[in-house]
Amino acid sequence: MMLLPDRKEESVLLDRLDASNLQAVSRGCALLAAGGGGDPELTLLMALRAVEEHGPVPVVRFEDLDDDALVMPCGLIGAPTIATERLWSGDEGRTLVAAVEQLRGVPVAALMAFEIGGANGLLPVTWAARLGLPLVDADGMGRAFPHLQQQAMHLAGMPSSPVVLTDGRGNGLVLHALDDVWSEQIVSRAAASLGGVCAGAVYCMTAGQGPTAAIGGSLSHAFALGSGAGEPATVILGEGRLATLERRLDGGVAYGAATVLGSGADYARELRLELQDEFLLAIEDGEVRAAVPDIISVLALETGIPLSTERLQYGERVTVVGLPVPPGWTTEAGLRVAGPAAFGYDVPYTPLVGAA
Amino acid sequence: VTALRIGIDVGATTAGAAAVDRHGRLLAKARTPATTDLGADVTVLVRALIAYAAVEPARVTRVMLSTPHARDALTRRRGLRRVATIRIGAPLTHAIPPLATWPADLREAVSVGTAVVRGGAEYDGRSVMALDTDAIARFLEPLADQAESVAVTSVFAPVAADHELQAADVARRVLGWGVHVSMSHDLGTIGLLERENATVLNATLAGVAGRVGDAVEGVLTAHGIDADLFLAQNDGTLVAIDRALDFGVLVVGSGPATSMRGAAHLSGVTDAVVVDAGGTSTGVGAVVHASPREGTGPVHIAGVRVGFPMVEVLRLALGGGSLIDLAATPLVVGPRSVASAFGRDALVFGGATPTLADAAVATGRAQYGSGALVTSRRDELAPALDVLDEALAGAIGWATDTTVPGPLLAVGGASDLIPDSLPGVYEVIRPRNGEIAGAIGAAMAPVSAQAERICSNRPDVVLAALDDARAVARARAIHAGADPDTVEIVQLDEIPLTNLVDPAIRIRVKAAGPPG
Numbered sequence: 001m002m003l004l005p006d007r008k009e010e011s012v013l014l015d016r017l018d019a020s021n022l023q024a025v026s027r028g029c030a031l032l033a034a035g036g037g038g039d040p041e042l043t044l045l046m047a048l049r050a051v052e053e054h055g056p057v058p059v060v061r062f063e064d065l066d067d068d069a070l071v072m073p074c075g076l077i078g079a080p081t082i083a084t085e086r087l088w089s090g091d092e093g094r095t096l097v098a099a100v101e102q103l104r105g106v107p108v109a110a111l112m113a114f115e116i117g118g119a120n121g122l123l124p125v126t127w128a129a130r131l132g133l134p135l136v137d138a139d140g141m142g143r144a145f146p147h148l149q150q151q152a153m154h155l156a157g158m159p160s161s162p163v164v165l166t167d168g169r170g171n172g173l174v175l176h177a178l179d180d181v182w183s184e185q186i187v188s189r190a191a192a193s194l195g196g197v198c199a200g201a202v203y204c205m206t207a208g209q210g211p212t213a214a215i216g217g218s219l220s221h222a223f224a225l226g227s228g229a230g231e232p233a234t235v236i237l238g239e240g241r242l243a244t245l246e247r248r249l250d251g252g253v254a255y256g257a258a259t260v261l262g263s264g265a266d267y268a269r270e271l272r273l274e275l276q277d278e279f280l281l282a283i284e285d286g287e288v289r290a291a292v293p294d295i296i297s298v299l300a301l302e303t304g305i306p307l308s309t310e311r312l313q314y315g316e317r318v319t320v321v322g323l324p325v326p327p328g329w330t331t332e333a334g335l336r337v338a339g340p341a342a343f344g345y346d347v348p349y350t351p352l353v354g355a356a
Numbered sequence: 357v358t359a360l361r362i363g364i365d366v367g368a369t370t371a372g373a374a375a376v377d378r379h380g381r382l383l384a385k386a387r388t389p390a391t392t393d394l395g396a397d398v399t400v401l402v403r404a405l406i407a408y409a410a411v412e413p414a415r416v417t418r419v420m421l422s423t424p425h426a427r428d429a430l431t432r433r434r435g436l437r438r439v440a441t442i443r444i445g446a447p448l449t450h451a452i453p454p455l456a457t458w459p460a461d462l463r464e465a466v467s468v469g470t471a472v473v474r475g476g477a478e479y480d481g482r483s484v485m486a487l488d489t490d491a492i493a494r495f496l497e498p499l500a501d502q503a504e505s506v507a508v509t510s511v512f513a514p515v516a517a518d519h520e521l522q523a524a525d526v527a528r529r530v531l532g533w534g535v536h537v538s539m540s541h542d543l544g545t546i547g548l549l550e551r552e553n554a555t556v557l558n559a560t561l562a563g564v565a566g567r568v569g570d571a572v573e574g575v576l577t578a579h580g581i582d583a584d585l586f587l588a589q590n591d592g593t594l595v596a597i598d599r600a601l602d603f604g605v606l607v608v609g610s611g612p613a614t615s616m617r618g619a620a621h622l623s624g625v626t627d628a629v630v631v632d633a634g635g636t637s638t639g640v641g642a643v644v645h646a647s648p649r650e651g652t653g654p655v656h657i658a659g660v661r662v663g664f665p666m667v668e669v670l671r672l673a674l675g676g677g678s679l680i681d682l683a684a685t686p687l688v689v690g691p692r693s694v695a696s697a698f699g700r701d702a703l704v705f706g707g708a709t710p711t712l713a714d715a716a717v718a719t720g721r722a723q724y725g726s727g728a729l730v731t732s733r734r735d736e737l738a739p740a741l742d743v744l745d746e747a748l749a750g751a752i753g754w755a756t757d758t759t760v761p762g763p764l765l766a767v768g769g770a771s772d773l774i775p776d777s778l779p780g781v782y783e784v785i786r787p788r789n790g791e792i793a794g795a796i797g798a799a800m801a802p803v804s805a806q807a808e809r810i811c812s813n814r815p816d817v818v819l820a821a822l823d824d825a826r827a828v829a830r831a832r833a834i835h836a837g838a839d840p841d842t843v844e845i846v847q848l849d850e851i852p853l854t855n856l857v858d859p860a861i862r863i864r865v866k867a868a869g870p871p872g
Contacts, residue, residue: 045456045457079479084547085512085546085547085548086449086511086512087445087449087511087549088448088451089448090450168447196479247852305653317754
């Protein structure tokens with residue numbers, strides 16, 4: 001047994017996003033979503049179209065930019081399922097950049113995904129392509145999380161405000177919140193009144209602040225996971241069939257639980273998954289095998305396609321895998337924001353352990 | 357005098373028919389090689405059936421047809437209507453224009469133009485953007501000579517359909533009252549692109565069901581049969597031909613579903629893996645409570661992603677007529693097949709082409725033609741069956757939804773190829789008349805329809821929405837030809853929409869009943 005290595009060094013660093021690698025990055029984003037974050041299929045289609053029309057999007061490191069260059073983390077806020085119905089105008093990024101530039105008085109030098117997991121991993125690609133701006137190889141989560149304060153930038157003491165939102169139709173707002181928890185509460189209500197989903201810019205920072213505030217290498221990591229390049233530190237937690245699936249809706253959160261009855265080499269084993277928007281705990285024989293903030297993903301056994309918590313179906317054959325998150329999340333401060341207790345589970349965080 | 361029904365299942369290589377009484381008892385059956393002429397095939401089958409004394413034409417009250425003609429029209433790009441596509445949702449939705457994800461040649465064959473206009477609803481059904489009817493009229497006017505159908509898709513139409521209905525009125529005003537208009541709220545669920553794709557496919561298929569209906573009704577009338585005609589839908593349930601005329605996309609893939617339903621009916625087993633072995637390929641799926649199981653993954657029709665569930669079937673390119681390449685090491689079986697030349701080219705019929713059926717005869721698994729012609733080649737041919745058995749084992753593992761071994765229903769013209777014992781299978785059941793399982797499945801299927809609502813998760817609201825969805829699904833099923841007295845709700849799903857402050861819930865209801 002060994003503790004999983006941290007994922008700092010990616011063997012392949014992306015220098016651009018184009019038709020040759022977007023598919024792989026999208027697969028990586030789906031895996032990092034832990035069952036939440038929305039289906040990346042739609043944002044992949046948008047990104048492919050945007051790079052076809054406007055050319056590849058350069059991918060840069062914070063170090064490649066001037067220290068005082070302004071970086072705008074952005075993405076979808078609200079219900080991703082609603083975005084599959086309303087789609088996007090494609091110009092939301094332009095609206096956000098204009099508002100941020102007006103607030104800050106300097107031009108935005110680069111965009112950044114605030115959430116690499118799910119639909120949000122590639123949404124900024126469309127906006128960056130249309131604006132001719134580069135994308136920073138970084139994000140704020142290293143996975144998908146449901147809340148605005150579950151960001152590395154929050155842990156680093158950086159404010160999410162001023163938050164800029166737009167519905168893509170011309171309605172927009174700027175929020176100066178007291179702190180990030182207030183920000184989350186107000187923003188989620190604002191998103192509901194903007195149609196259930198909107199585009200947002202949060203935690204704007206300078207490139208100089210980036211390396212200590214954001215999670216580096218996210219796009220490259222997603223590419224490595226999605227293309228099979230490098231050796232992603234993935235732990236197989238179990239393989240089998242979805243034998244039970246319960247859900248209940250409580251205060252806007254869909255609580256659920258699923259059991260995977262082992263098949264093949266895992267015959268007679270039983271893995272219990274606790275889920276909300278994401279898969280949060282994997283428990284076997286009363287013992288926590290994996291816990292949020294580590295990533296628990298459920299893949300269709302035949303295709304290897306990551307399944308969202310919304311799309312799970314009884315009887316499905318699946319592989320359950322665990323992936324470690326960047327180490328910042330497993331510190332005491334990180335766990336307070338995004339550990340099992342932050343999601344209402346009274347279990348201690350247990351580091352992901354895998355056979356060597 | 358009891359009423360009879362006739363089920364007809366047209367497959368890739370063979371067409372089969374069955375006449376059954378109201379209790380599902382088989383009175384007569386017939387098979388014929390499938391040609392491209394549906395009317396001719398149906399004529400052969402109907403004549404064969406009514407040659408039986410028990411099948412008096414005057415007693416036949418219903419005819420159920422499962423046919424690949426709609427899918428063939430799409431894959432061959434033939435007999436398709438030219439479509440004007442209207443999307444309602446601007447300024448949103450521009451990031452992916454209509455038909456942008458289609459194969460270029462299909463788009464070319466189908467589309468005369470697309471427009472994205474203002475309008476659409478919010479997820480809770482509120483309208484916040486007025487419909488731009490002028491833009492629709494301006495788009496359609498120059499297309500009056502080209503557009504044969506119109507497809508209308510509005511944002512959140514499954515929740516609020518009024519903009520689609522208004523747009524359809526504009527289309528009829530501009531293009532004439534007889535123009536076919538497909539509306540997305542009739543066809544799919546949340547997920548604009550997939551629903552829009554299904555709507556455009558439906559619009560382009562508008563003529564196909566009519567041609568199928570005319571061909572078959574002509575044959576029936578000529579043989580003294582005055583019956584209501586139903587078509588099998590993608591889930592194996594039925595829809596009356598009048599309604600199918602407007603919903604061609606719902607009948608593009610009924611073959612696997614009708615076979616599975618027929619296998620369950622013939623065997624009396626309601627929960628099982630079903631293997632339907634034909635001349636060119638073998639389909640593997642499952643029945644749950646006697647209905648074919650639907651999949652959850654993305655579904656593509658002719659390379660276009662659509663939003664509605666389809667019956668889950670794994671197709672192996674292995675059938676009775678699959679060629680065995682003995683020169684290769686290890687030997688290769690399929691995907692090429694002697695197909696309809698089986699009775700001439702296979703070794704057991706004196707031909708020179710080794711087929712999978714020859715291997716089955718050589719080893720004593722099956723009996724076709726003359727076994728003496730292959731007994732000496734047993735050792736050479738037998739490994740071909742290992743290829744089949746291994747593929748079947750993998751497919752059965754995929755199709756099984758429990759870890760406990762269960763029954764397997766073997767049907768289709770080449771069901772003899774399926775061995776008596778397979779991993780994960782408790783018992784291989786070979787129902788009598790399994791070679792016409794598809795025709796039986798079509799004859800015995802219920803009529804069904806669906807409805808969907810999205811609402812706030814407040815108990816009173818949910819109850820009202822459930823009542824409404826049930827009523828709409830029932831009304832649609834009755835409209836589709838179900839007997840009003842026996843139609844019932846057979847499926848009800850509630851799916852929460854996450855990440856909303858005021859939580860919403862999506863309700864999906866399916867109603868079904870025997871044909872009225």
